[in-house]
Amino acid sequence: MNNSIYDESRVLDSYPIIVIGAGLGGLGAACQLASVGKKVLLLEKHNVPGGFASSFVRGRFEFDSALHELSDIGTENNKGSLYRFLERLGVIPEKIQFKQIPEFYRSIFMDGYDVTIPIGLEEYTEKLIELFPSEKKGIEDFLDMCQKVLEGIQFMIKMRGQYSPAEMLKEHPWLIRVSGITLSELFRKFFTNKRLISVIAHLWGYLGVPPSRLNAYAYVAMIITFLKWGAAYPVGRSHALTTSMVKAFEELGGEIRFNALVNRIIVEDGRVKGVELLNGDIYKCQAAISNVNPICTTMKMLPKEVVPESYIKKIYAPEVGPSAFSVYLGLNASYKDLGIHAHEMTISESDDMDKAYETFGKIDPPKYLVAGCYNHVYNDISPPGTAELCITTLQMGKLWHNVPPDQYHKVKDYLADKMVELIEKTICPNIRDYIEVAEAATPLTYYRYSKNMDGAIYGYTQDLLDGPNLRLKSRGPIPGLYQCGAWTNIGGGFSGSILSGRIAAGMFLKDNKEGRW
Ligand SMILES: Cc1cc2nc3c(=O)[nH]c(=O)nc-3n(C[C@H](O)[C@H](O)[C@H](O)COP(=O)(O)OP(=O)(O)OC[C@H]3O[C@@H](n4cnc5c(N)ncnc54)[C@H](O)[C@@H]3O)c2cc1C
Structure with missing residues (x-):
């Protein structure tokens, strides 16, 4: 035709x-x-709406398929831009509520290093200085720079593209500088301590590339947004966010099929x-x-x-950027009994993030993962006396094209087992005793539901040549x-x-x- x-x-x-x-x-x-x-x-x-932003049920547990931490929400007294948008639509406060996550993340390394990093600019600065006193000046200068980048972003939004590059360079030089270097290059300007760098960079998985390749602007913008407006989680999971947006859309006269x-x-x-x-x-x-x-x-x-x-x-x-490999666990013990004392935990084998990134391209035990225990901020997310833990690492979707269909479940079980092993070694030694439900999702699962190329969860790679700008x-x-x-x-x-x-x-x-x- x-x-x-x-x-x-x-x-x-x-x-x-x-x-x-x-x-x-x-x-x-x-x-x-x-x-x-x-x-x-x-x-x-x-x-159902939402794409990745959805949920699914296994046994008596309903799992969020994606969201660990939501940025740019804030509170009624400190509204992020996403809050203001949802408020204008009539989504907030009528249709949804958000819980503020009390800490930023718990940063864990296999050598036993384990710190909980608070949220909020002041608290974050103080904690880093307490942990790395000899790097005090670098920490202060780094966070000062992050705020200058934020001012540049706010200027860009206010001007709606009506500014000259010369004006930008003069008024907001840091925004231009960070856009042209990797996160590792940026860190070298401020810090010498390897572990400090790893702790600050520990959320790099949220953007999918290690600091040596990651566009510094992408990371700085993400960190400062979290520090200014906090990290949030919607009551009713991602699914409640997307269904309430659909409701608002229909109330505004939109039609959905x-x-x-x-x-x-x-x-x-x-x-x-x-x-x-x-x-x-x-x-x-x-x-x-x-x-x-x-x-x-x-x-x-x-x-x-x-x-x-x-x-x-x-x-x-x-x-094309990475997809994910996740293990969703329904546990028949409370988060307190399990000894889980943070919402989001980032776990690395070592400070070598490039080595961790290499595992995304192999069917190998992961060297980097994030584990979210929602009960910590939102205990009603699972039945009384239980908890949910969602463990995610990244995987290049292409790799999964080569897994023969008759090997798929074996490979999936192998990787899921290795992820749980990392949790046993770091957060909860006897976690297997409490697993009531376990489900794993591979890049093929994420492809099947979203139809994104190779199941990519963040679109293109956010490296130096493909940063946000x-x-x-x-x-x-x-x-x-x-x-x-x-x-x-x-x-x-x-x-x-x-x-x-x-x-x-x-x-x-x-x-x-x-x-x-
Ligand atoms: C495990 C996991 C954890 C994550 N954690 C976080 C987190 O903590 N914080 C965070 O901010 N982000 C997180 N993300 C990333 C975030 O979920 C995604 O980047 C984001 O949801 C992508 O949204 P999108 O608009 O690109 O749409 P997508 O989710 O890609 O949705 C595309 C939509 O288009 C539909 N569609 C496709 N083809 C067609 C067609 N031909 N006709 C009609 N409809 C079609 C699909 O069904 C889908 O609904 C996570 C993702 C995953 C998978």
Whole structure:
């Protein structure tokens, strides 16, 4: 069938704009558009919203499939930008509540080093100085620099791109500097103590690349956001966040259709004209925002002949980032009885994060993982007298293409066992005695539910060449097509993905207003 022709008899309705995929980016875009009065249709292939941001039930436990710590929320008296957005939509306070996580993270190394790092700029600074007194000046200068980067970010947001590079360089030089170096290079400017560097860098798994490759801007922006607005967790898990966004979207007049897999984007005269579902239903539109990863959107959903070669190079140039391997444990003992005294625990074999990263590309025992025990802040998350522990390491999705189907369960069990072994050696020696339910998810699981390339959970790798400022932008390869989600704009994670949707919606509204197409 010629791609520019569609069957008129299958057209169900027409919308100014359609959003494809109800992951966090798609929800952010759809809610933003509905909040300014646009008629929007949101199409989701699954029967629930959220993409990665979801939950599932095993036995008497309901597990969050992704979220460990949510940034950019804050409190009523100290609102982060995500709080303000959700408040404007009517999500906060009516539809959801958040619990503040009392500490930042517990940083554990296999040599027995084990410290709990507090949240809040002052508390964090004091703790680091207490632990590493000889590095006091470097710690203070580092955190001063982080705040200057935050001022630069706030300036960029306020100016909405209306500033010159010279002005930025003059007013916010640190923002420019950190964008062009790796996190390791940045650390060398402030610190000498290896363990201090490891403790500060211990959340690098949240961005998927080790400090030697990680864009320093991405990490500094993440850390300072957590320190200023705290870390939060939604009551009712990620699922409550996404369902309350859907509710708000519908109250604002938006329409959502589940079990609606978009198979192709209809293009006529070089621009978006509609979308066709797998079952042949067609919705016409003037523009579409895709929350489906840009490679799949471009190469599978668009007709080949409309995509410029230069755009194809752009989407294939950055490296696809890691997926995850997780073990979800339902434990028949309370977190207190298990001796778990923090919400989020980062565990490393040693200070060598590059070595840890190497294990992401092998079926080898992991050398880095994070373990979240939600009961610590939210005891009702599991039945009385029980606890949930979600252990996650990262894995390159490509590796799993080579696992033969008849070996899949064996490999999965092997890795899950090695992860639990690390927990036994560091946090809870007798944890196996209390496991009532155990489930593991591999990159193939994450691919199956999200349809992201190789199951990537943060989109492209956030290395030096693909930091938040350099990522693929929202405008797609043809007029009327926009991208959002972890792969675009500032990158993955909950708040970054929601924000990318808001940015894509803003671009559509601007282009529409200016009659760009
Ligand atoms: C184990 C794990 C732990 C994590 N921990 C954290 C954390 O603590 N903090 C944090 O901030 N982030 C965390 N993340 C990362 C975060 O979850 C993701 O970066 C973010 O959810 C990505 O959102 P997205 O907008 O890119 O959408 P995705 O989640 O990729 O969703 C895309 C949506 O599009 C739909 N879709 C795909 N194809 C089609 C189609 N053809 N038609 C219609 N719909 C389609 C999918 O069903 C899905 O709903 C974690 C992720 C995982 C897996």
